[in-house]
Amino acid sequence: DAGVIQSPRHEVTEMGQEVTLRCKPISGHDYLFWYRQTMMRGLELLIYFNNNVPIDDSGMPEDRFSAKMPNASFSTLKIQPSEPRDSAVYFCASSFWKAGSGETQYFGPGTRLLVL
Amino acid sequence: SQKIEQNSEALNIQEGKTATLTCNYTNYSPAYLQWYRQDPGRGPVFLLLIRENEKEKRKERLKVTFDTTLKQSLFHITASQPADSATYLCALDIGGNQFYFGTGTSLTVIP
Numbered sequence: 001d002a003g004v005i006q007s008p009r010h011e012v013t014e015m016g017q018e019v020t021l022r023c024k025p026i027s028g029h030d031y032l033f034w035y036r037q038t039m040m041r042g043l044e045l046l047i048y049f050n051n052n053v054p055i056d057d058s059g060m061p062e063d064r065f066s067a068k069m070p071n072a073s074f075s076t077l078k079i080q081p082s083e084p085r086d087s088a089v090y091f092c093a094s095s096f097w098k099a100g101s102g103e104t105q106y107f108g109p110g111t112r113l114l115v116l
Numbered sequence: 117s118q119k120i121e122q123n124s125e126a127l128n129i130q131e132g133k134t135a136t137l138t139c140n141y142t143n144y145s146p147a148y149l150q151w152y153r154q155d156p157g158r159g160p161v162f163l164l165l166i167r168e169n170e171k172e173k174r175k176e177r178l179k180v181t182f183d184t185t186l187k188q189s190l191f192h193i194t195a196s197q198p199a200d201s202a203t204y205l206c207a208l209d210i211g212g213n214q215f216y217f218g219t220g221t222s223l224t225v226i227p
Contacts (some may be wrong), residue, residue, distance in 0.1 A: 004159075027195060033215075035217075041219075042205075042217060042218065042219035042220060043160070043217040043219075043220075045215060045217075055180075056214075077149065091159050091160075094157070102164065103209065103215075104150070104162045105160075105162065105207075105215070106162070107159030107160050107161070108159055109157075109159055110157075110158070110159050
């Protein structure tokens with residue numbers, strides 16, 4: 001398997017523009033997570049899906065952020081409108097839960113977002 | 117809210133020595149505790165998982181301990197090598213897919 005795939009790897013945009021980040025999870029994984037990582041706050045969980053259904057979006061900072069998972073092999077995280085404070089590295093991760101072993105999350109390479 | 121602290125933001129050690137990283141947490145009782153490695157420009161990579169009823173887990177040169185009374189996990193790398201230089205993150209899995217990461221410790225192994 002190719003692992004978790006994210007695109008784009010880098011995104012530079014101007015304040016107010018819409019940004020869409022994309023993720024393809026590992027085939028067979030039924031959980032998908034979106035994280036944001038900054039130096040100040042570390043790795044923060046934004047939202048996660050189970051079998052394409054959003055389960056917990058309490059980490060989504062504002063209504064400007066939205067996420068969808070239309071099918072098992074694709075998810076998007078959208079920021080509209082973007083602001084400079086949204087600049088961070090955004091990671092997508094997928095996992096499957098196994099009884100007695102918890103879950104191990106597999107991370108993509110991340111999208112480095114810079115909002116000017 | 118859950119609070120996870122990892123010892124010092126940066127740790128420098130001499131090659132061949134044992135590196136010890138600390139993860140302290142408050143409030144919750146995690147079912148599992150995991151350690152991840154993150155290299156610059158890459159996503160975290162899973163290393164080890166330890167269950168709440170386990171005291172110690174080993175994998176090659178890595179050893180993790182878990183003390184639920186102290187609410188602390190220690191992560192050891194024995195016979196450290198420059199290739200071990202990276203940021204190491206601990207993560208608490210408290211069940212119900214509630215997953216919390218620490219801010220990480222940057223380890224540098226000096227040749």
